[in-house]
Amino acid sequence: MFSNNKLALAIFLAVSSASLFGCGGGGSSSNTDTTNPPTTSEPTWTVGVFEPSSEFKDQCAVPRTGNDPYNDNQPYPDTAGSEFTEKMWLRSWSDETYLWYDEIEDNDPDSFSSVAAYFTQLKTFETTDSGAFKDNFHFSRPTEEYYQEAQSGVVSGYGINWAFISNVPPRELRVAYLEDDSPAANAGLQRGDTILMVDNVSINTNTQEGIDILNEALFGPTAGDSHNFVVQSNDGTEKSFTLVAGNITQSPVQNVKTLTTGNGTKVGYMQFNSFISIAQPELISAVNKFKADNIDELVIDFRYNGGGLLALSSQLAYMVAGPANTDDFYYYQTIQNDKQPQDDPYPFIDLEIDYSTYRTTGVDLPDLNLSKVYVLSTDNTCSASEAFINGLKGIDAEVILIGGTTCGKPYGFTPTHNCATTYYTIQFSGANYKGFGEYSDGFKPTPSPQFDADIKGCEVADDFDNKLGDSQEDLLATALYHIENNTCPIVVESSSAKQPSFTSQATQEVGLPLTIKKPLYKNNMDLTRPLPAKEGDNE
Known part of the structure; x- marks a missing residue:
């Protein structure tokens, strides 16, 4: 991603600057070398002193040329810079927006061999009560890759x-x-x-x-x-x-079906893998099917859903609960650092969104008007999936959790682009309508909840011997049993009793012994807020 020409460019800028001063660059016009116009010198790093990030934005070691196909074909904003200016932008941007900015160690950018290496350490290394790192979700990816997945999956x-x-x-x-x-x-x-x-x-x-x-x-x-x-x-x-x-x-919504239990209860089931924009019409279609089938209960399979768009999470929560359960409540209150203004609470969104413009369309979403939902989970159920659970808990909608403890990510970020790279740094946590948001060690399914992060439900290992959506698959079978009996079945250990560590096609690191890293870009919660419908749109 980064060119070896950047160091040479930085040296060239520094030498050019020195030459200009030596030639009387600050003197009268008669002494000015008009063939070599003044070049802006490199910024300097002073520990604890932060210039506005806007002073370094889009100053790139390898500027892109031409037009950006993902931004209305507008010219790229990149101008000539260096690795150092990219690092200085990251430093100031992190100080301005990172949730725990006062826990970042202000190290000399020149001490790091690359922009990527410098960004890696611009975070807290504090731990949660369980001893896990508080920030396990700090990453970047090529901007083109971000847009490919975000807009088209x-x-x-x-x-x-x-x-x-x-x-x-x-x-x-x-x-x-x-x-x-x-x-x-x-x-x-x-x-x-x-x-x-x-x-x-x-x-x-x-x-x-x-x-x-x-x-x-x-x-x-x-x-x-x-x-x-x-x-x-x-x-x-x-x-x-x-x-x-x-x-x-990607096919974020799969296996949409209506099952009928032995006592005649109609149960809607869908596997939902990712809160990406292309899922919106698929979710609407699924809800319309369940509505037409007149379901009594709903099971949403989040076991591999690492998160995504908070707005889509809010839309799904609305489609499950409907206006009767969500009116006069909000879905999610963001909590940012003390340098940022306090945002209004995130509502239960009841309209379709045009995710290419991030505006609501004025078209009402369908709803199921349910006060209870079953969620299938593993430790790969993250972020926007957990916000869905917490948001419904905040309005006293009953969530029954079947499977494993969720990953524990009550944090999110607005993906931010600079010099062909998209950066994700934790910029907010969130709380539901009741003010609860501390589930950094995950939501735990248990028959007898004792703590705020305990959710009524049954702990069951993932079952690889049956297909997802099969009524004999352990997690779904347990949910169906609970629907009929309002209790967990006697635990029978699955042939795949050990909980897996899920991974997708993102580049992983296989070690000796094998070290598995979650695909972090799947474990995100994008705060970007949809705007009201344009003037003239159907309200």
Whole structure:
């Protein structure tokens, strides 16, 4: 992402500046070298002194040229700068907006070899009560990648979303779910398939060369890459596939269906994987189906939903609860640092949003008018998914949690672009209508809640032996049992009893032993607020 020419550019600017002063650059016009106009000198770092971030914005070591296809084809805002100006922008921007700005150590930007390395440490290293780092969600990604996913849901890969059951030899890597009409789905891979070998390298390799091959093939493919996989199905059959990676359009809403329990209760079920903008019409379609089916109960499968747009989370909460349960309440109150103004509370949004302009359209959302919802969860249920749970709890809508403790991310950010990179730094936490928002160690399902972060429900391990949406799959089966009996079933340990660490096609780090990192850009909560409908729109 960063060019080796940046250091040379920084030196050139410094030398040019010195030469101008030596030639009397501050003297009369008769002594001015008109062939070499003055060049702005590099800024300087002084510990504890912060210039406004606007003074360094879009001053890039490698400025982009041409027009931005994701911004109405307007010219890129980039101007000539250096790695140092990019670091200084990050420093000031973090000091202005980071939730715990006073816990950032103000280190010399020149002490870091790259912009990326400097950004990595611009955060707090304090811990929660459980000993976990308070900020595990600090990351960046190429801006083009951000727009591809945010606007069209496109990612590069095979359409496989993975889950590690064991990340040390003997490793166990299984298919969590597949994107619709993807290379993997069309080749016949299924949920629960276990990876044995990739490009003739065993999943249990202990050589660095083998690890590099696995990393590239499993987690870092680009469109056009071809790799061979040997997998074992749930019935013990071994199969071999050659998959060619492509640009995959995600299918955030899957397996929408209405089930009927033994006592005649109609239960709506949907698997919801990501709060991205392309999910809005799919969610509306699902709610309309459930409404037409006249469902009595609703089960939303968030087990692999790492978050996304807070506005879409609010829309879904409204569509579940309806105006009878949400009128006169707000959904989410953002809490920012003391340098930022206090925003108005985030409402339950009852209108469709044009996510290309971030304006409401004036079209009413459908609703189910439910005062209770079942949520299926794992430790990969994060951010906007947790905001959904907390927002409904704030208005006394009953949430029954089935599965595992959620990931614990009551924080969010507004993705911010600078010099072809999009940065995510925690800029707010949030609280529901009752003022509760401290669930940094996750929401825990339990039959007998005792603490604010305890949610009534049943703890159940993820089940890879059955398809998602199958009434025999452990989490859904438990939800159906609870619907009929208002209690948890007697626990029978699943064949995949260990909770997995879920991962998607984002680049992962496979180590010796294997070290799994969550795809952080999936675990985000985007605060961007939709604007009112344009004048003349149907209100």
